Amino acid sequence: MEILVCARRVPDTSENExxxxxxxxxxxxxDLVYSINEWDNYAVEEALQIVARIGxxxxxxxxxxxxxxxxxxxxxxxGANHGVLISDPAFDGSDAKGIATILKTFIQKGxxxxxxxxxxxxxxxxxxGGMLAALLDYPFASLVNSLEVLDGGKLKISRxxxxxxxxxxxxxxxxxxxxxTGINEPRYVGMRGIRQVASVPIPTxxxxxxxxDPSNVGEAAARVKRVDYFVPALxxxxxxxxxxxxxxxxxxxxxxxxxxxxx
Amino acid sequence: xxxxxxxxxHKNGVADDSAAELVAAAKQIEASTLATAIVIGRxxxxxxxxxxxxxxxxxxxxxADDALAYPNAELxxxxxxxxxxxxxxLLVPHEHFGIDLAPGLSIKLNAAFVSDVVAIxxxxxxxxxxxxQEFGGQVSAHVCCDISxxxxxxxxxxxxxxxxxxxxxGVVVDKSSEVGALTARRRYLETVVAEAGDVDxxxxxxxxxxxxxxxxxxxxxIAQELADAMGAALSCSRPVVxxxxxxxxxxxxxxxxxxxxxxxxxxxxxxAFQHLAGLKGNPFIIAINKNPKAPIFQVADxxxxxxLLEFLPELTNKIREMHSVSVK
Numbered sequence: 366m367e368i369l370v371c372a373r374r375v376p377d378t379s380e381n382e383x384x385x386x387x388x389x390x391x392x393x394x395x396d397l398v399y400s401i402n403e404w405d406n407y408a409v410e411e412a413l414q415i416v417a418r419i420g421x422x423x424x425x426x427x428x429x430x431x432x433x434x435x436x437x438x439x440x441x442x443x444g445a446n447h448g449v450l451i452s453d454p455a456f457d458g459s460d461a462k463g464i465a466t467i468l469k470t471f472i473q474k475g476x477x478x479x480x481x482x483x484x485x486x487x488x489x490x491x492x493x494g495g496m497l498a499a500l501l502d503y504p505f506a507s508l509v510n511s512l513e514v515l516d517g518g519k520l521k522i523s524r525x526x527x528x529x530x531x532x533x534x535x536x537x538x539x540x541x542x543x544x545x546t547g548i549n550e551p552r553y554v555g556m557r558g559i560r561q562v563a564s565v566p567i568p569t570x571x572x573x574x575x576x577x578d579p580s581n582v583g584e585a586a587a588r589v590k591r592v593d594y595f596v597p598a599l600x601x602x603x604x605x606x607x608x609x610x611x612x613x614x615x616x617x618x619x620x621x622x623x624x625x626x627x628x
Numbered sequence: 629x630x631x632x633x634x635x636x637x638h639k640n641g642v643a644d645d646s647a648a649e650l651v652a653a654a655k656q657i658e659a660s661t662l663a664t665a666i667v668i669g670r671x672x673x674x675x676x677x678x679x680x681x682x683x684x685x686x687x688x689x690x691x692a693d694d695a696l697a698y699p700n701a702e703l704x705x706x707x708x709x710x711x712x713x714x715x716x717x718l719l720v721p722h723e724h725f726g727i728d729l730a731p732g733l734s735i736k737l738n739a740a741f742v743s744d745v746v747a748i749x750x751x752x753x754x755x756x757x758x759x760x761q762e763f764g765g766q767v768s769a770h771v772c773c774d775i776s777x778x779x780x781x782x783x784x785x786x787x788x789x790x791x792x793x794x795x796x797x798g799v800v801v802d803k804s805s806e807v808g809a810l811t812a813r814r815r816y817l818e819t820v821v822a823e824a825g826d827v828d829x830x831x832x833x834x835x836x837x838x839x840x841x842x843x844x845x846x847x848x849x850i851a852q853e854l855a856d857a858m859g860a861a862l863s864c865s866r867p868v869v870x871x872x873x874x875x876x877x878x879x880x881x882x883x884x885x886x887x888x889x890x891x892x893x894x895x896x897x898x899x900a901f902q903h904l905a906g907l908k909g910n911p912f913i914i915a916i917n918k919n920p921k922a923p924i925f926q927v928a929d930x931x932x933x934x935x936l937l938e939f940l941p942e943l944t945n946k947i948r949e950m951h952s953v954s955v956k
Binding site: 384465593613 | 701723724730732733734735740741742757759760762770772773774818822833859860867869871872876877879883886891893913914920921931932934938946
């Protein structure tokens with residue numbers, strides 16, 4: 366099976382405190398630790414496990430710039446066969462539909478049976494996968510938390526719905542799936558693995574090599590634009606205990622006991 | 629302003645709570661006219677749903693088709709593309725069905741799309757400025773959106789509070805005949821109900837709950853010891869289940885369990901809305917997190933910025949000491 370995984374490099378929320386910059390129009394990006402979007406990493410692992418069972422190749426693609434090569438190499442160190450970078454200044458300011466349009470054009474130049482995305486990105490909104498499927502006119506399923514390849518060009522998938530329940534579906538290939546965290550246990554990538562793929566060439570495409578009309582993507586075509594970031598005025602907010610650890614523990618025990626929280 | 633539609637999620641003939649929240653969201657976009665509800669499903673289920681909506685919606689568009697007995701997003705999308713006027717504002721709840729439906733629908737309608745909207749900031753004739761949260765709720769963003777050829781917005785559950793308003797007396801309009809044949813390349817087979825776990829966290833009044841901040845599987849024992857000392861149950865947020873450190877049955881949140889404890893000790897939990905949505909009954913929340921900007925501190929009653937792995941064992945020791953004193 367030929368599998369394409371669409372991935373992104375994002376600020377890692379488990380490594381960073383996200384704060385506003387001094388101008389208040391963006392987050393403070395100096396010194397941010399970036400990593401692969403967590404959901405996308407699960408998608409790559411799922412692709413690798415499918416290929417290990419039934420054969421095929423895994424290609425990881427990202428729309429970004431030279432800095433984003435590092436996530437492609439990381440996923441290649443995990444075992445992905447190919448990494449592809451799609452990069453052009455004309456793509457800057459693209460909204461989700463713009464990104465989906467760029468990916469659609471790339472996908473139509475190849476032949477993929479299955480396209481995976483993460484359910485969402487740290488700074489996104491669970492949108493590119495569903496849009497991409499609609500642009501390709503492929504069937505789509507979101508929030509996929511298990512996957513089995515059936516005979517006859519079909520998959521049996523389960524979707525995560527409310528209360529930990531699972532919705533089981535059959536879906537025809539080719540299709541687009543958005544992959545939920547927890548579907549598998551992504552393998553560890555060591556420095557040695559990354560060094561081994563450090564010099565593997567990464568093909569790069571731009572607007573002209575993909576034949577994309579710049580007026581259909583980028584800021585000019587974007588109907589959705591982020592204006593600024595802000596930190597909303599808090600509601601009442603927590604009463605912060607700011608004593609020594611011992612004082613905080615004493616106060617906490619007193620509060621919990623008063624609320625009937627100690628037996 | 630274009631006409632505003634609200635997609636109604638329903639089950640067993642009952643509209644979801646989101647139906648009333650979408651009325652409130654629509655009201656913020658257009659205060660002077662009432663939104664139109666769109667109700668799609670099998671005929672037998674729809675009459676009671678529509679009957680209950682006529683007090684809050686100006687009009688109710690009904691699409692009845694046996695092929696839509698289960699809300700398969702691909703089929704629902706085809707039906708909506710046939711029925712909806714092209715410059716509409718469509719509101720859809722941001723839950724598992726909305727996430728499945730809305731992005732692809734926006735493409736087929738050639739409408740703009742903004743997901744997981746938590747507030748409406750500014751309304752103009754051809755644009756909307758809305759608020760979203762990013763990075764797990766650590767920051768919010770204003771997003772401006774051109775709605776001149778329509779827009780699909782997914783609305784975060786719980787973000788818009790239903791308000792009392794005068795009864796609407798909406799009429800039901802049957803749109804079923806406009807839909808035509810529906811075909812899907814994805815077929816619903818069945819729903820598998822979550823397995824019960826060894827501990828039923830929904831039955832406990834005190835929960836010690838752990839998140840990503842617990843860092844490693846071996847550290848889960850530190851929290852279990854605290855829970856034991858307090859006579860509490862151990863629960864968790866999603867990353868702990870994803871990492872397979874605790875069973876799914878221990879997870880609090882939209883994709884886990886809804887709990888109603890009296891006291892909730894959130895340890896290393898950032899406070900994503902999907903987690904908080906599983907926390908009902910206004911518990912007393914104590915948050916312990918090393919990140920002072922964690923969104924959990926906005927909703928907690930008491931907050932402590934500290935290192936869990938040092939703080940929790942000391943807290944456990946303190947509670948054990950108190951027990952041994954009281955036994956003497």
